[in-house]
Amino acid sequence: MARMTMIEAIRNAHDLAMERDKRVVVFGEDVGYFGGVFRCTAGLQKKYGPHRCFDAPINESGIVGAGVGMAAYGLKPVVEIQFADYMYPAYDQIVSEAARLRHRSAGDFTCSMVIRMPTGGGIFGGQTHSQSPEALFTHVSGLKVVVPANPRDAKGLLLAAIEDPDPVIFLEPKRLYNGPFDGHHDRPVVPWKNHDLGDVSEDYYTVPLGKAEISRPGNDVTVLAYGTMVYVAQAAAEEAGVDAEIIDLRTLLPLDLDTIEQSVRKTGRCVVIHEATKTSGFGAELSALVQERCFYHLEAPIVRVTGWDTPYPHAQEWTYFPGPERIKQAFTQVLEG
Amino acid sequence: MTAPRPLALHVPEPGCRPGDTPDFSDFEIPRAGAVRRPQVDEAPEDMRDMAFSVVRVLNKAGEAVGPWAGDLDAEALRNGLRHMMTLRQFDERMLKAQRQGKTSFYVQNLGEEAVACAFRMALEDGDMNFPTYRQAGLLIAGGYPMTQMMNQIYSNSEDPLKGRQLPVMYSARDHGFFSVSGNLGTQFIQAVGWAMASAISHDTRIAAAWIGDGSTSENDFHAAMVFASTYKAPVILNIVNNQWAISTFQGMARGGAVTFAARGHGFGIPAIRVDGNDYLAVHAVAKWAAERARSGLGPSLIEHVTYRAGGHSTSDDPSAYRSKDEFDAWPLGDPLERLKRHLITIGEWSEDRHTQAQAEIVDTVRSAQREAEANGTLISGDKPSPRSMFDDVFAEMPPHLREQRQQAGY
Numbered sequence: 001m002a003r004m005t006m007i008e009a010i011r012n013a014h015d016l017a018m019e020r021d022k023r024v025v026v027f028g029e030d031v032g033y034f035g036g037v038f039r040c041t042a043g044l045q046k047k048y049g050p051h052r053c054f055d056a057p058i059n060e061s062g063i064v065g066a067g068v069g070m071a072a073y074g075l076k077p078v079v080e081i082q083f084a085d086y087m088y089p090a091y092d093q094i095v096s097e098a099a100r101l102r103h104r105s106a107g108d109f110t111c112s113m114v115i116r117m118p119t120g121g122g123i124f125g126g127q128t129h130s131q132s133p134e135a136l137f138t139h140v141s142g143l144k145v146v147v148p149a150n151p152r153d154a155k156g157l158l159l160a161a162i163e164d165p166d167p168v169i170f171l172e173p174k175r176l177y178n179g180p181f182d183g184h185h186d187r188p189v190v191p192w193k194n195h196d197l198g199d200v201s202e203d204y205y206t207v208p209l210g211k212a213e214i215s216r217p218g219n220d221v222t223v224l225a226y227g228t229m230v231y232v233a234q235a236a237a238e239e240a241g242v243d244a245e246i247i248d249l250r251t252l253l254p255l256d257l258d259t260i261e262q263s264v265r266k267t268g269r270c271v272v273i274h275e276a277t278k279t280s281g282f283g284a285e286l287s288a289l290v291q292e293r294c295f296y297h298l299e300a301p302i303v304r305v306t307g308w309d310t311p312y313p314h315a316q317e318w319t320y321f322p323g324p325e326r327i328k329q330a331f332t333q334v335l336e337g
Numbered sequence: 338m339t340a341p342r343p344l345a346l347h348v349p350e351p352g353c354r355p356g357d358t359p360d361f362s363d364f365e366i367p368r369a370g371a372v373r374r375p376q377v378d379e380a381p382e383d384m385r386d387m388a389f390s391v392v393r394v395l396n397k398a399g400e401a402v403g404p405w406a407g408d409l410d411a412e413a414l415r416n417g418l419r420h421m422m423t424l425r426q427f428d429e430r431m432l433k434a435q436r437q438g439k440t441s442f443y444v445q446n447l448g449e450e451a452v453a454c455a456f457r458m459a460l461e462d463g464d465m466n467f468p469t470y471r472q473a474g475l476l477i478a479g480g481y482p483m484t485q486m487m488n489q490i491y492s493n494s495e496d497p498l499k500g501r502q503l504p505v506m507y508s509a510r511d512h513g514f515f516s517v518s519g520n521l522g523t524q525f526i527q528a529v530g531w532a533m534a535s536a537i538s539h540d541t542r543i544a545a546a547w548i549g550d551g552s553t554s555e556n557d558f559h560a561a562m563v564f565a566s567t568y569k570a571p572v573i574l575n576i577v578n579n580q581w582a583i584s585t586f587q588g589m590a591r592g593g594a595v596t597f598a599a600r601g602h603g604f605g606i607p608a609i610r611v612d613g614n615d616y617l618a619v620h621a622v623a624k625w626a627a628e629r630a631r632s633g634l635g636p637s638l639i640e641h642v643t644y645r646a647g648g649h650s651t652s653d654d655p656s657a658y659r660s661k662d663e664f665d666a667w668p669l670g671d672p673l674e675r676l677k678r679h680l681i682t683i684g685e686w687s688e689d690r691h692t693q694a695q696a697e698i699v700d701t702v703r704s705a706q707r708e709a710e711a712n713g714t715l716i717s718g719d720k721p722s723p724r725s726m727f728d729d730v731f732a733e734m735p736p737h738l739r740e741q742r743q744q745a746g747y
Binding site: 025052057059061065066068069072074075077096107141165210253255257 | 465467497501502506508509510515516518519520523526527528529531532533535536537538544557559560561564567728729730731732733735736737
């Protein structure tokens with residue numbers, strides 16, 4: 001067991017996957033020699049050579065499109081889009097090609113590929129370094145969508161994603177790269193080395209896709225969250241003294257409905273939290289599913305706490321970001337409403 | 338000081354619209370045999386001339402002349418003619434089947450038969466094409482069963498793609514034919530990725546990318562050019578310039594400004610322009626590019642100059658935007674007629690043999706069609722089970738899809 005940041009855990013996952021499977025190829029902008037703008041691939045080119053880990057031209061469609069071709073050949077590309085905000089040029093390749101290749105060719109060609117992208121706000125990233133586009137992927141049949149919230153899961157989920165026979169969108173909350181963040185931007189951040197969830201086994205292991213984790217058991221209200229929001233929800237629950245059951249979804253698609261249903265049936269109340277904008281966000285899907293499946297167990301309307309329906313601002317970062325105060329208000333609403 | 342004149346937007350127009358007399362007089366065509374044949378390892382900067390000319394082998398008299406002639410024997414040429422005749426017959430039957438309502442849609446290859454048929458014969462088994470919807474010749478020349486193609490077109494019970502894809506969006510991995518997508522240009526960069534994978538794996542197989550003149554405007558064309566050049570990928574980048582993108586003439590993609598082949602120069606990719614209606618020229622240039630790729634010398638770009646003789650698809654009426662006489666005026670002629678004439682000229686074919694071959698091909702295509710129709714068509718007979726619609730979205734069906742399949746009644 002070692003203490004790792006999320007960055008180190010992701011790097012370690014790449015290393016183990018490349019060592020284990022020669023078909024694993026890693027590339028993207030600044031990913032090779034330099035090791036990535038967030039250092040997630042540092043040292044890989046030196047260890048495995050420039051034909052296994054290399055820099056790419058600045059062309060997201062090219063990065064994903066070339067990856068689809070490599071996967072069709074039989075390699076396992078693990079590609080990086082530098083920021084999730086810059087995946088749009090690749091959206092055609094992701095939606096029309098990677099996601100549908102197996103189905104449209106009836107299995108004649110497949111696309112076992114991982115597309116990693118740093119996601120989320122809370123870092124003064126402004127409009128184009130803060131977005132959370134997960135709903136644009138969960139809406140697409142044929143994609144799996146993963147969002148880890150701690151180093152241990154980041155490693156295990158990434159290794160599972162690389163093993164997976166389907167294309168996986170792997171969203172890494174960059175706010176969590178160096179330590180957990182509970183939304184209290186005025187307090188010092190605790191680095192992963194001072195946090196139990198920074199304990200990561202150096203061995204090869206996987207965390208299965210499609211399985212949520214209860215990060216805080218409770219009885220009063222079920223909180224559905226992922227990424228940075230898991231810690232914000234925890235802080236809000238502690239501060240409000242609410243016995244919330246916080247579920248870290250980990251995989252948005254396929255979704256662990258059993259864990260969600262079981263919890264909401266127990267608590268009778270549900271708060272859905274994400275950084276992404278509200279309208280048609282993934283929270284709408286979660287809310288609809290809970291309503292469909294737990295209607296007779298619900299004692300209050302489901303409440304969503306999300307980013308506002310605006311582009312992600314710069315100066316107004318903490319008004320936009322769904323911090324602990326807004327979540328506490330939501331707790332009051334579902335518990336008293 | 339004079340006041341500046343108001344600006345005006347330039348919108349290119351083709352030289353000829355319905356009712357006009359087609360005029361290709363400004364289309365420069367070198368004599369057959371006139372264009373040199375560079376060594377496969379010639380530096381791209383030393384062969385820039387190749388992108389501004391047209392490699393041609395067959396002259397007006399039907400003789401094969403010049404440095405690109407002589408790599409196919411009579412048997413190979415007769416096979417080539419048969420492939421093209423088969424494809425044309427196949428097109429005719431499927432066009433009719435669509436008109437009869439047996440399927441929803443069809444896309445012809447009329448006039449472009451030489452491009453895919455000749456190209457396919459320059460590849461080896463294991464190489465992978467990333468075709469558009471107008472390279473059925475790759476399958477016909479590669480020996481893929483016609484009945485299977487028809488099963489796909491009819492979306493019947495034996496459709497290898499289980500009724501999921503629009504007609505002609507074939508997929509045949511074992512025949513070096515990548516799954517066709519409706520989204521244009523996407524496969525051009527995927528071919529480069531496949532070729533990169535072959536190089537990463539120290540394999541000897543190469544990839545062939547395909548795109549039309551119109552789709553070179555797509556972003557993925559640019560992506561493919563950058564990646565192919567950067568990584569020296571073993572890929573042949575084929576642009577089929579058939580002059581038309583549905584109703585839009587090639588000038589809209591700036592084909593008139595410079596040649597499409599010249600686009601290779603900005604990326605240091607050697608580029609050759611070839612007479613796409615000359616079976617021998619297409620084959621020779623394809624072989625040259627394949628040898629270059631297989632020798633680790635990197636990508637090549639080929640612009641196949643041809644003419645889309647048919648409508649864009651069965652949903653298109655070309656008489657609404659171009660002259661009906663354009664194909665007759667097209668200076669590179671008909672690929673079938675030209676190869677037939679060559680074979681007759683060299684004493685390896687005759688009108689009688691041609692008539693007999695045509696009758697055999699009509700029979701073969703008809704019986705393939707009968708066989709396919711016995712498996713059903715879009716409107717009658719057996720169909721793939723709706724249950725299978727839910728398969729292959731993922732390798733393993735997740736619970737939410739299982740639930741939806743049950744809701745659908747399967």
